[in-house]
Amino acid sequence: MTTKSLKVDVHHLTRVEGHGNIVVDVQNGELKQCELQIVETPRFFEAMLRGRPYSDSSHITSRICGICAVGHATASLRATEKALGVQPSEQTVLLRKLNFHGEILDSHILHAYMLVAPDFLGVGSVIPLAKSAPEVVLRALRMKKLAGDLCKAISGRHTHPIAMTVGGFTHFPTSEELAALRERLVAMRADVDTTVELFSTLPIPDFSRDTEYIALHKPDEYCFIDGVIASTDGGTWPTEDYRRVTNETIVPHSSAKHTANQRESYMVGALARFNVNYDQLHPRAKAAAATLGLKPKNTNPYMNTVAQVVEIVHCVEDAIRLIDQLLARGVVWEEPAPPTRLSGEGVGACDVPRGTLFHNYVIEDGKVIGANCIIPTGQNLANIEADMRKLVPEILDRTQEQITRALEMLVRAYDPCISCSTHLLNVQFV
Amino acid sequence: MSAKPKVAFFEFTSCEGCQLTVVDSLQDHPELLDTVEIVQFREAMSEKGEDYAIAFIEGSCSRPSDEPKLQAIRQQAAIVVALGACAHLGGVNAIRNRMPLQEVREYVYGDRAEWFETYEPRPIKDVIKVDAVIPGCPIDRREFIKAVTHLLQGRMPFIPDQPLCMECKLKENICVYTRGKVCLGPITLAGCDAICPTYGDGCEGCRGLIANPNIEAMRQVMHEHGLTDEAIDAKLSMFLTNQIMALEEAG
Numbered sequence: 001m002t003t004k005s006l007k008v009d010v011h012h013l014t015r016v017e018g019h020g021n022i023v024v025d026v027q028n029g030e031l032k033q034c035e036l037q038i039v040e041t042p043r044f045f046e047a048m049l050r051g052r053p054y055s056d057s058s059h060i061t062s063r064i065c066g067i068c069a070v071g072h073a074t075a076s077l078r079a080t081e082k083a084l085g086v087q088p089s090e091q092t093v094l095l096r097k098l099n100f101h102g103e104i105l106d107s108h109i110l111h112a113y114m115l116v117a118p119d120f121l122g123v124g125s126v127i128p129l130a131k132s133a134p135e136v137v138l139r140a141l142r143m144k145k146l147a148g149d150l151c152k153a154i155s156g157r158h159t160h161p162i163a164m165t166v167g168g169f170t171h172f173p174t175s176e177e178l179a180a181l182r183e184r185l186v187a188m189r190a191d192v193d194t195t196v197e198l199f200s201t202l203p204i205p206d207f208s209r210d211t212e213y214i215a216l217h218k219p220d221e222y223c224f225i226d227g228v229i230a231s232t233d234g235g236t237w238p239t240e241d242y243r244r245v246t247n248e249t250i251v252p253h254s255s256a257k258h259t260a261n262q263r264e265s266y267m268v269g270a271l272a273r274f275n276v277n278y279d280q281l282h283p284r285a286k287a288a289a290a291t292l293g294l295k296p297k298n299t300n301p302y303m304n305t306v307a308q309v310v311e312i313v314h315c316v317e318d319a320i321r322l323i324d325q326l327l328a329r330g331v332v333w334e335e336p337a338p339p340t341r342l343s344g345e346g347v348g349a350c351d352v353p354r355g356t357l358f359h360n361y362v363i364e365d366g367k368v369i370g371a372n373c374i375i376p377t378g379q380n381l382a383n384i385e386a387d388m389r390k391l392v393p394e395i396l397d398r399t400q401e402q403i404t405r406a407l408e409m410l411v412r413a414y415d416p417c418i419s420c421s422t423h424l425l426n427v428q429f430v
Numbered sequence: 431m432s433a434k435p436k437v438a439f440f441e442f443t444s445c446e447g448c449q450l451t452v453v454d455s456l457q458d459h460p461e462l463l464d465t466v467e468i469v470q471f472r473e474a475m476s477e478k479g480e481d482y483a484i485a486f487i488e489g490s491c492s493r494p495s496d497e498p499k500l501q502a503i504r505q506q507a508a509i510v511v512a513l514g515a516c517a518h519l520g521g522v523n524a525i526r527n528r529m530p531l532q533e534v535r536e537y538v539y540g541d542r543a544e545w546f547e548t549y550e551p552r553p554i555k556d557v558i559k560v561d562a563v564i565p566g567c568p569i570d571r572r573e574f575i576k577a578v579t580h581l582l583q584g585r586m587p588f589i590p591d592q593p594l595c596m597e598c599k600l601k602e603n604i605c606v607y608t609r610g611k612v613c614l615g616p617i618t619l620a621g622c623d624a625i626c627p628t629y630g631d632g633c634e635g636c637r638g639l640i641a642n643p644n645i646e647a648m649r650q651v652m653h654e655h656g657l658t659d660e661a662i663d664a665k666l667s668m669f670l671t672n673q674i675m676a677l678e679e680a681g
Contacts, residue, residue: 014476017446041443041492042546047534048525052664059634060668063522066447066568110453114474125475130463138460145457156629158454159447159568163629170630250542 003029004396008404012039013411015115015125017067018418022407023253024392034388036381036411038254040418046371054080054363055166061359061373062160065417067110069160070103070151071352072359072373074225079359080166082346084339091326091334092168095154098322099161100224100350101315102150106158107353108270108308108315109147111415112199113140116305119409120202136198139191143312146184150319153177167336175327182323185316192316196288199309205406208299209390211383212263213272214245216351222273222280222314224351230276232297233262239349242358246374258382259374265382268355269414270307271298285314301387302413308353342366354417355379377416384414435582438470438482439513440503442489442496443523443551447568448514449473449488455571462575465582483508484581490516490523492551504558509581512553512560513574515567515636515669522567523551524671553672562587567636567669570622589621591641594633598624606632612652612665617643636669645677 008024019040025033045064049057058076062069074096081088088096113136114126121136123129130137148158153173156162163171216223216239217230229237229245237245248257260266274281274289278296281289289295289310294303343366348359355376362370387410395403439449453474456462469479485507491500504510515521526534527550535543554560564570564577564587577587594615598605606613606627613632615624619640626633645666652662666674 012472014472014478015474017473041496042538042548043443043492043523044526044534044538044548047529047537048522050537053661056664056668060522060525063445063447063567066445066450069445069447110450114453118476124477125471127463127468127471127475127477130460141457141460144454148454148457156625157568159450162626162631165631171628250539250545252545 006396006400006403008400008407010404010408013408015118016412016416016418017065018416020411020416020418022388022404022411024388024403024407026392026396029396031389031392034385034392035253036384036388038381038418046373049361049368049371052368054084054361054366054368057361057368057371058164058166059160064373064375066159067107067417068103068352068354068357070099070155070158070164071350071357073161073164074100075348075350075352075357075359077164077166078226078348078350079346079361080348080363082348083344083361083363084166084346085341085344086167086337086339088167088337089334091329091331092337094322094326095169095172096164096225098319098326099151099154099164101319101322102147102154103158104224104315104353105147105312105319106144106151107415108312109140109144111353112195112305112308112312113137115415116412117198117202119405119412139194143188143191143195146181146188149184150181153181165336167338168334169336172331172333175331178323178327178331182320182327185320185323188316192313195309195312196291199306200292204300204306205302205409206300207302207391207394207410209301209387210299211386212261212266213275213297214261214266214268214356214379215273215276216349216356217276218280220280222277222282222318226349229349229356231261231266232272232275235262239358240347242347242349242360242374246358246379248374248378254381257378259379260382265386266379267301267383268351268376268379269304270311270353271301271304272355273351274298274307274310281310282314282317284317285310288313301410304413304415308415352376354415375417377414377418380414380416384411384416434465434467435484436469436479436482437466437484437486438468438479438507439472439486440470440488441473442487442500442517442554443492444489444514444516444521446473446488448516451568451571452486452574455574458571459575462578466578480506482506484511485509486511486513487517487554488513490520490551491554491557492523493547493549495547497557500554500558509561510558511577511587512555512563514569515565515638516551517554518563518565519638519669520551520553520672522668525667527551527671527675528667563589565589565619565637566622570625573621589619592620593640594618594620594622594624594627594637596620597622598627601628603627606630607651607655612655612657614648614665614670616651617645617648634668635666639670639673645674
């Protein structure tokens, strides 16, 4: 039994989105404190939506996050559409899925290559990596550019999409644009294969802790938009019942709330989706998972980045399929589907890069009167802390520097998006 | 040729989308990395240097404890550039500046409202001197590259003062008003290549007001296109709350 004492205090963890601190205090071998502190400024988006026209909501909430702006906009549009009885067309559904794949690709490539890979390649960031392994960085930039161009063709840009609106789109890509993107996606397979090879060689830390994994689920597709909430512990819930799954609580060391479902915490994100929805992955993605040594149910949180690589393979293949479908039917100019009422309540759910995202609005006479947004990173916080509490005693024999690094890499593996996670709240709808 | 200028990036209250746009601009301009030395960029790197000449600041100042951090950056940097609408205008964060602060806090954090520090979000020029602004939500990546080029040449980034409509007409877009939509183009600073009207939506004013905006005429136009006073106020407050409040105060 070790009697070691140790303090870890990582102020403003780097290579993550937003501001968070890791604080660990071990006294005589006993873990006294183990927290991921969220110190980002609160942003109050739910309060800002109140009183505004429903059509503003997706534009305002896309500003919650620069990385998953398409995800927030989509969840927001779905919440509004459900509240107002809007039925989007098949073309709208296809274009939204395609746009979503662009964002998942952009975010996962950024995270896997630029934020995580430097930990394994012995550099502090992607910038020296550009000198020591330029082909790796150029590959990442090339893939990311294609993801961004995909979003641009559909909604104008990736960060804060323009053309997405309640009931449909205000702009449509041409067949030529889609065909050109298809050609580039096919050519991208070589970079994707190289990515799988690269990540299969990285020494992912050996650690595991069984937890509950939660993701959106559909029987007939690897689900990112709508579906039901599903758990590896068993059980499904309609998205409208999200509060029964998330059960938010406020903790003093975090401006983001904590959540718990059937255990003390649960995990959302790429690994959770992989564990819940493995059967719905594209065959090429399943093959990549085999190469990467990832099988469901995997309980190593560091493997979240590897699950993201599997999703990169899936999204490239599914984007090609969606473009084929759009080209076969032809993209036509459509007016957005109109609201059938101006008052109601709706829940929009999407599985964005970091996990399940919920937007819930109450709309009255066309104005938002109540809003609640529950963000993936908020749902992961309690689970990250539970991982840290298991990990620290297992690695106490290492140096302080090694322990700090292992904890930083653990938190980073979750791909936390801290600037999103700071306005979670508890609205009492009246 | 002197040594490469040392550059640092900082973020306050924001979505960090402008810094991501900086990362994205490297997709087309990887040579940028050879022209400057980035000493701090928390979102993208772990290395951290305190010796920098140019500071790019993203985000608005939304709590008193942000102020000394901004002062410290100002003391170190020869040039401070406000990056994006949050730093430039307060951004969407400022929407709540017309709402009672306590009500906003309690709506989100209930009886724990006092746990989390906040005040009215403001542009960073309200806290420290700012030398240049790159407007937009998010910033335009070509404008960012152009601004860096100017800085490398020893010049200040220049943002022309003309309304968005001029740019939109040059693109030969059909005016979105004729498509039944509302647009703040006549009073908003151009420079984004009229991206929102080009993709079928009205301008939301994210780049801020031109020097002499005719707000009353703009209200009249929106009124004629069927918007209620309340809807007009909503339109003018997505990005422009602080600027409009300042104009109202000035009379």
